[in-house]
Structure formats: C-alpha cells, structure tokens
Amino acid sequence: MSEGTVKRAKLKYPFEMALNERDFFTEKTETRATPLTCPRCHRKNDYQMKWVRRIKKNKIPPGADERDRALYAKLRDYMIRVDDVVHCLTCRTRFEVPSHQSLVFLQDDERGGNV
DSSP: OOHHHHHHHHHHOOSOOOOOGGGGEEEEEEEEEEEEEOTTTOOEEEEEEEEEEEEEOSSOOTTOOHHHHHHHHHOOOEEEEOOOEEEOTTTOOEEEOOGGGSEEEOOGGGSOOOO
16 A cells, blocks of 8 residues: 555544444333234234333533534434334234334424433
8 A cells, every 4th residue: 555545544534433323312221012913813912012212312422523413403312113023912923013113203292301
C-alpha cells in the first residue's frame, strides 16, 4: 500500500466512531397478551408475547456529534417483539407469529413514563 492510499483512508474517516443506537434509548423487557389464531385448529387465543420496549432518553448522551444530534431529533419510541414462535393453547401445535407484527411504534400516551 502506498503512502497516498493511507492518507486518503485517514481523510475519509477523520471523526470518531458515532454513537450506537442503543445509547439513545432506555430498554425494558415486558410481556403483553396478543390475540393470535392457530393455523391448524383455527381457534383464537391470547398468547403472552415478550417485547423489548425502547424509550428515547430525555437528553442526548455525552460525546454526540452533529450527525448524532440529527438522528436523536428524528427518533421515536418503539417496541420489538422477541418471541417468534408460540404453542397453541388448544391443540399444542407450534406455529410462527407473523413477522409483519414484530415492530410497533408507540404514541406519546403509551410511553409509560421516562426513566
């Protein structure tokens, strides 16, 4: 590798590593009842699903640069579903939960208080 290549590489990334997305959120694990229909017996039941709730922190973490401040301004509270498979309460068949229901954005009234 020539010196010119090394200098260009240094100039390409002259800043420190950006903050991780998790630095902007407080995480809590919770369980919620979710109504699902079994694909085998076609019965609808409420299943306890595990979710991770990510709530935006009140102020930006120290060490943030301009890009991090812009990202922080656009962030919203959300929940991610952890459980992908459940067992039917009636026929005991194991089935997958649809993946299009794995991320939920929270409204201001659902935040549950800031930590």
